[in-house]
Amino acid sequence: MEAAPRNLKILTGITIGLFVLALYMVFIYAPREAVMGDVQRVFYFHVASGWVGAVAFLVTAIAGGVYLAKRDRKWDRVAVASVEIGVVFTFINIASGSIWARPIWNTWWTWDPRLVTATIMLLLYVAYLMLRQGIDDPDRRARFGSVYGIVAFVSVPITFVSIRIFRTIHPVIIGSGDPAAEGAFDMTPRMLQAFMFSLLTFTFIYATLLWYRIRLGRLSEEVEERKMEMMSV
Amino acid sequence: MIEVRGLVKAFGVKPVLRGLDFQVAEGEFVAVVGPNGAGKTTLLRILTSMARPTMGEVRIAGLQLPRQSGAARKILGVVSHQPLLYGDLTADQNLRFFGRMYGVSNLDDRISEVLSIVRMSARRYDLVRDYSRGMQQRLAIGRGILHRPELLLFDEPHTGLDPDAADMLDDLLIRVADEGRTVVMTSHDLTRAGELASRVDILSGGKIARSIKRGELDRGELNQLYYEVTRG
Amino acid sequence: MAEGVGAVSRVGPRGAVGGYLRAVGAIVWKDIAAELRSRELLGSMLVFALLVILIFNFALELDLRTRQTVTSGVLWVTFAFAGTLGLNRSMAIEKDRGCLDGLLLAPVDRSAIFFGKVLSNLLFMIIVETIILPLYSLLYNVNLFHPGLIAVILLGSIGYVVVGTLLSAMAVQARTRDILLPILLFPVVLPVLVAAVRATTGVLQGLPLEDYQAWLNLLIAYDVIFLGVAIVSFDYVVEE
Numbered sequence: 001m002e003a004a005p006r007n008l009k010i011l012t013g014i015t016i017g018l019f020v021l022a023l024y025m026v027f028i029y030a031p032r033e034a035v036m037g038d039v040q041r042v043f044y045f046h047v048a049s050g051w052v053g054a055v056a057f058l059v060t061a062i063a064g065g066v067y068l069a070k071r072d073r074k075w076d077r078v079a080v081a082s083v084e085i086g087v088v089f090t091f092i093n094i095a096s097g098s099i100w101a102r103p104i105w106n107t108w109w110t111w112d113p114r115l116v117t118a119t120i121m122l123l124l125y126v127a128y129l130m131l132r133q134g135i136d137d138p139d140r141r142a143r144f145g146s147v148y149g150i151v152a153f154v155s156v157p158i159t160f161v162s163i164r165i166f167r168t169i170h171p172v173i174i175g176s177g178d179p180a181a182e183g184a185f186d187m188t189p190r191m192l193q194a195f196m197f198s199l200l201t202f203t204f205i206y207a208t209l210l211w212y213r214i215r216l217g218r219l220s221e222e223v224e225e226r227k228m229e230m231m232s233v
Numbered sequence: 234m235i236e237v238r239g240l241v242k243a244f245g246v247k248p249v250l251r252g253l254d255f256q257v258a259e260g261e262f263v264a265v266v267g268p269n270g271a272g273k274t275t276l277l278r279i280l281t282s283m284a285r286p287t288m289g290e291v292r293i294a295g296l297q298l299p300r301q302s303g304a305a306r307k308i309l310g311v312v313s314h315q316p317l318l319y320g321d322l323t324a325d326q327n328l329r330f331f332g333r334m335y336g337v338s339n340l341d342d343r344i345s346e347v348l349s350i351v352r353m354s355a356r357r358y359d360l361v362r363d364y365s366r367g368m369q370q371r372l373a374i375g376r377g378i379l380h381r382p383e384l385l386l387f388d389e390p391h392t393g394l395d396p397d398a399a400d401m402l403d404d405l406l407i408r409v410a411d412e413g414r415t416v417v418m419t420s421h422d423l424t425r426a427g428e429l430a431s432r433v434d435i436l437s438g439g440k441i442a443r444s445i446k447r448g449e450l451d452r453g454e455l456n457q458l459y460y461e462v463t464r465g
Numbered sequence: 466m467a468e469g470v471g472a473v474s475r476v477g478p479r480g481a482v483g484g485y486l487r488a489v490g491a492i493v494w495k496d497i498a499a500e501l502r503s504r505e506l507l508g509s510m511l512v513f514a515l516l517v518i519l520i521f522n523f524a525l526e527l528d529l530r531t532r533q534t535v536t537s538g539v540l541w542v543t544f545a546f547a548g549t550l551g552l553n554r555s556m557a558i559e560k561d562r563g564c565l566d567g568l569l570l571a572p573v574d575r576s577a578i579f580f581g582k583v584l585s586n587l588l589f590m591i592i593v594e595t596i597i598l599p600l601y602s603l604l605y606n607v608n609l610f611h612p613g614l615i616a617v618i619l620l621g622s623i624g625y626v627v628v629g630t631l632l633s634a635m636a637v638q639a640r641t642r643d644i645l646l647p648i649l650l651f652p653v654v655l656p657v658l659v660a661a662v663r664a665t666t667g668v669l670q671g672l673p674l675e676d677y678q679a680w681l682n683l684l685i686a687y688d689v690i691f692l693g694v695a696i697v698s699f700d701y702v703v704e705e
Contacts, residue, residue: 068701071285120652124652124653127652130641130645131635131636131645131649133641134640134641135638135639135640136640138244143701143702143704144635144639144702146701147635147698147702148632148635150694150698151632151653151694151698152652152653154691154694155652155655155656155691158683158686159655159656161656161683162655162656162659162660163659165679165680165683228247281570283566306572307572309570313563313566315562315566316562316563317562317567317570318564318567319558319564321498321500321502321503321558322495322498322502326495326498330491331571333488333494334492335572336484360502376567
């Protein structure tokens with residue numbers, strides 16, 4: 001069993017440091033939002049985990065494309081590692097959104113486009129994992145995973161647009177905000193700093209987890225290989 | 234006709250073929266024998282470009298696989314241990330369908346011709362699902378030779394046949410081979426392979442371990458060699 | 466050997482296009498011929514579709530007022546459910562007796578096989594829809610005869626069948642083939658169903674075109690995008 005490489009250890013240290021700092025910024029540095037109160041602080045990690053989910057699924061689609069072109073199993077390990085992380089963070093995104101929505105929108109759940117898209121996205125990638133589970137041949141599993149990873153990623157924006165054409169009540173904080181959206185607010189500079197810092201921190205968390213998960217995938221394949229060798233001797 | 238050099242095929246981490254070299258000249262009838270799991274079917278699937286080689290060079294009639302597989306498929310006729318036929322279609326419809334896929338000209342005449350070669354003319358308009366295993370296999374051979382391929386690949390054609398049907402199949406195999414076609418057949422039936430083929434290759438350990446020309450060894454010696462090679 | 470290479474090079478560009486269309490046509494012809502004999506696929510789709518409509522009748526109490534608003538939803542859910550049955554069966558036929566291998570051994574482009582299967586799946590889907598629509602209209606006394614509806618149903622069915630054919634080719638090769646297709650398919654075709662339901666409602670309520678034009682555009686965009694994705698990725702789904 002090999003030890004974690006030095007760079008991975010350094011990255012892990014940085015990520016932990018960043019996360020502690022991010023906690024400080026979100027809970028102490030950033031001011032309390034005037035109307036919504038402390039529950040608004042959910043927003044920082046809520047958006048950051050949604051961001052990680054989107055990045056993770058983009059990475060899966062790209063890694064799938066590279067796998068199909070190069071047929072190097074390494075890329076499939078990247079793709080599946082990224083999906084697993086993306087599913088977890090998308091779930092955190094939806095759950096934290098729910099916690100925020102309860103006092104602000106007065107409901108745990110609404111049929112808002114972003115909420116529904118995030119949920120459909122979660123289902124898509126759970127389906128991705130189920131597809132992989134149903135295939136025994138590793139090459140075929142990698143091929144089908146790559147194809148479905150691309151198909152799923154292409155469908156997400158179309159799903160979003162289709163639900164968007166329905167009415168929305170989700171607040172738009174970045175870009176052209178609809179002032180009528182319930183729960184919208186203007187960010188003070190400190191809020192913006194805390195928000196940007198959360199995004200950075202979560203991106204680091206994603207990269208660290210991805211690295212560990214890819215390593216785990218490679219190691220478990222090596223274990224398989226050793227087992228095969230033992231059996232064939 | 235076939236040139237394979239340094240062929241490696243691994244499923245996941247498990248290598249099945251390990252640097253296999255395999256040559257077949259035009260007009261030869263080569264039987265590839267070996268125990269179950271030796272990689273006979275894998276070798277054949279790579280030759281039909283149904284599977285990709287992990288490493289190594291594969292050429293059929295000078296065409297490189299898998300890059301030129303489209304062109305190579307035109308001159309290949311394949312009979313696998315599954316019939317590759319549609320149960321809800323008649324023999325005529327099955328052959329008509331595959332004939333169109335291969336772009337066979339004068340299809341009606343060719344279908345009649347092929348059906349008489351495989352002695353299935355009487356059942357031309359019957360559903361394939363009602364055929365016995367032996368009849369399905371004969372029609373499968375008809376499907377394999379329909380487009381007049383230069384190279385025929387047979388994957389365990391005797392699987393699931395009773396002895397009578399198997400003998401009939403042997404007659405048929407000899408007849409199609411005598412038309413000057415190159416034939417590669419996999420089998421785990423050493424006796425049949427020895428009788429049919431002009432050369433028997435023993436596949437073991439992911440390579441062609443021994444290659445025996447017809448007449449080099451008698452039946453007993455061939456059997457003994459086979460057990461020595463495969464049992465290790 | 467020289468002969469074989471010669472035979473290959475004889476096929477000019479014209480011959481290639483002809484061969485491509487002939488292969489697509491052969492697959493459609495083969496599927497129709499087999500279906501005329503067995504009637505398994507259409508039979509099961511139709512019976513299932515009728516059952517779904519009957520279940521909706523009792524689940525939603527389709528009285529006169531409810532019918533106005535839910536008809537398009539009921540219809541599309543019925544088509545989508547019956548559709549997975551047909552898609553699964555259509556690919557399972559190819560997997561039985563190794564027929565898919567037989568198709569792949571033929572010297573035709575893989576996309577010709579894909580188009581052939583898409584066209585026959587689309588044909589079966591449309592046959593089911595043309596039987597279910599008048600039947601629904603008869604059972605519930607709703608007028609469904611609007612020319613605009615044909616366009617909506619065609620656009621929706623194309624998107625559904627294109628993605629469904631690609632994903633069913635993956636699902637039949639999995640160990641869990643019987644349960645996998647709807648799980649893979651429904652989250653991907655959700656936009657098709659949303660758009661088709663809204664556009665159908667628009668047509669049935671006699672709204673002006675601009676009221677549901679956005680949904681038609683969405684359907685067209687979806688069909689074009691996924692046709693592209695499917696053609697490129699089908700090769701990877703059927704190779705080994």
